[in-house]
Amino acid sequence: VNETIPLHSVLNLIIFLVLTIILMCITGCFSTVFVDTFSGPGGEEVIGRTEDYRIAWPTIYYTTDKDIAVGVIDRRPYIVNGSNNSSYVGLMRAKYGNPWHVNTETGQPLSHDLTDAIVSGFKSAGINASSVKLSPEMKKQDGINRFPTGKSDRIILVRIVEWQSDTYTNIVFLYDLNAEVYDENGELLAKACMKNTDDPGERQVVFTPVEAAREVLIKVLNEECISKALQ
Amino acid sequence: MLKVKAALLVLVCFGCTNTFIFNNQPFSSADAALNAHRQHLKNVEAELKPVETPYGGSAALITPSKRACKALGVTRMGRPDNEIIEYLALYLEQEFSFYFRYLLKSNIFSSVDHFIVDFPRLHINEVYGCYSVIIFLDMKSPSQQAWYMIVPAEETPSQIQMDVMLEGGAPRVQSWIYAIRRALEEVDK
Numbered sequence: 001v002n003e004t005i006p007l008h009s010v011l012n013l014i015i016f017l018v019l020t021i022i023l024m025c026i027t028g029c030f031s032t033v034f035v036d037t038f039s040g041p042g043g044e045e046v047i048g049r050t051e052d053y054r055i056a057w058p059t060i061y062y063t064t065d066k067d068i069a070v071g072v073i074d075r076r077p078y079i080v081n082g083s084n085n086s087s088y089v090g091l092m093r094a095k096y097g098n099p100w101h102v103n104t105e106t107g108q109p110l111s112h113d114l115t116d117a118i119v120s121g122f123k124s125a126g127i128n129a130s131s132v133k134l135s136p137e138m139k140k141q142d143g144i145n146r147f148p149t150g151k152s153d154r155i156i157l158v159r160i161v162e163w164q165s166d167t168y169t170n171i172v173f174l175y176d177l178n179a180e181v182y183d184e185n186g187e188l189l190a191k192a193c194m195k196n197t198d199d200p201g202e203r204q205v206v207f208t209p210v211e212a213a214r215e216v217l218i219k220v221l222n223e224e225c226i227s228k229a230l231q
Numbered sequence: 232m233l234k235v236k237a238a239l240l241v242l243v244c245f246g247c248t249n250t251f252i253f254n255n256q257p258f259s260s261a262d263a264a265l266n267a268h269r270q271h272l273k274n275v276e277a278e279l280k281p282v283e284t285p286y287g288g289s290a291a292l293i294t295p296s297k298r299a300c301k302a303l304g305v306t307r308m309g310r311p312d313n314e315i316i317e318y319l320a321l322y323l324e325q326e327f328s329f330y331f332r333y334l335l336k337s338n339i340f341s342s343v344d345h346f347i348v349d350f351p352r353l354h355i356n357e358v359y360g361c362y363s364v365i366i367f368l369d370m371k372s373p374s375q376q377a378w379y380m381i382v383p384a385e386e387t388p389s390q391i392q393m394d395v396m397l398e399g400g401a402p403r404v405q406s407w408i409y410a411i412r413r414a415l416e417e418v419d420k
Contacts, residue, residue, distance in 0.1 A: 055301055055302040056302075057302040057303055059303075059371045059372060059375075120302065120349070120350070123349070123350040123352075123353045124299070124303065124349075124350050124352065124353075124371075125352060126350070126352030126353050126355065126356075127353075128353070207307060207308045207309075207310070208307045208310055210307065211307050
């Protein structure tokens with residue numbers, strides 16, 4: 001069958017193709033800008049990101065037969081004054097540098113997740129440890145008073161003064177942590193501090209915020225004064 | 232011509248999925264990779280030889296749970312996503328759990344009980360005195376893992392020296408079995 005295609009049909013097809021390409025360019029450019037606002041430098045999503053600090057079990061290089069109770073108070077200024085909620089753990093930036101909040105994976109306060117991590121670290125070293133969940137607005141003495149009396153030989157009270165990561169092309173992890181050991185009567189036995197609040201990411205190499213957190217907890221909890229106070 | 236126009240609109244969907252690697256072989260799902268791993272461990276078990284002189288008695292084998300492996304055994308360099316971390320944690324739990332079967336196959340002990348727990352070192356206190364020997368894996372980090380054994384007569388655990396110079400798989404596991412048997416001979420002395 002010898003069939004010819006009418007000229008107007010061919011023209012219609014060409015117009016359709018041109019319009020389609022123009023439309024794709026417009027929507028393509030628009031969607032690129034739109035997507036880059038919500039995705040990081042590596043193309044990963046930045047909205048709704050979470051970190052699971054419960055698995056940052058610190059390695060404890062000593063042992064003790066003392067029963068230990070652990071509590072963490074979150075005294076970060078932006079948590080205490082209510083600017084951020086207690087599950088806030090930092091920022092993740094999209095391609096244009098615009099920041100999005102990162103929260104704990106559990107949705108619980110950071111102090112609760114860190115309490116779980118520290119207790120697990122002690123238990124993993126064969127040490128009997130229990131947790132006492134403290135709320136962010138608590139002051140130090142209120143926190144100590146919350147530990148049940150006569151149930152533990154030692155109390156470890158950790159205060160978070162700063163704790164947040166900022167992930168863009170690299171990861172900056174800022175922290176300021178105080179760990180204090182008390183005896184069963186509430187008398188202070190030892191205190192150790194670990195701080196990095198001014199490094200823009202040049203001195204520290206951070207693979208992930210959780211690993212950085214683990215390293216910080218390892219350093220502070222293995223300080224000689226802390227291990228001695230727990231004997 | 233309408234058919235030609237309709238055919239011009241094609242939607243292509245790109246999907247990004249994880250690949251799970253075991254023995255340099257890619258698998259499309261964690262389950263498939265874990266099944267291949269399981270088969271490999273069964274092959275290792277099949278190659279093991281029982282010891283010539285059984286010790287008798289009872290043993291407790293304590294290995295870390297998936298939760299413990301996830302927290303302590305998985306390297307997070309390169310920011311692997313949760314699916315990969317879950318796979319690696321399950322892989323490790325399975326790897327360590329198979330030592331129960333290896334121990335049964337070794338015929339060193341008359342009976343063996345297996346405990347998969349979050350905190351192996353802490354669990355020693357729960358079973359101490361109930362068994363002739365307690366064998367456990369102490370995992371501190373992805374690069375710090377060692378097998379230990381403790382007998383009621385001694386308070387401190389001693390490390391089970393696996394011959395890491397040997398080829399991985401059955402030869403290395405066999406060296407682990409012989410090391411346990413040798414250590415028990417020392418205890419009896």
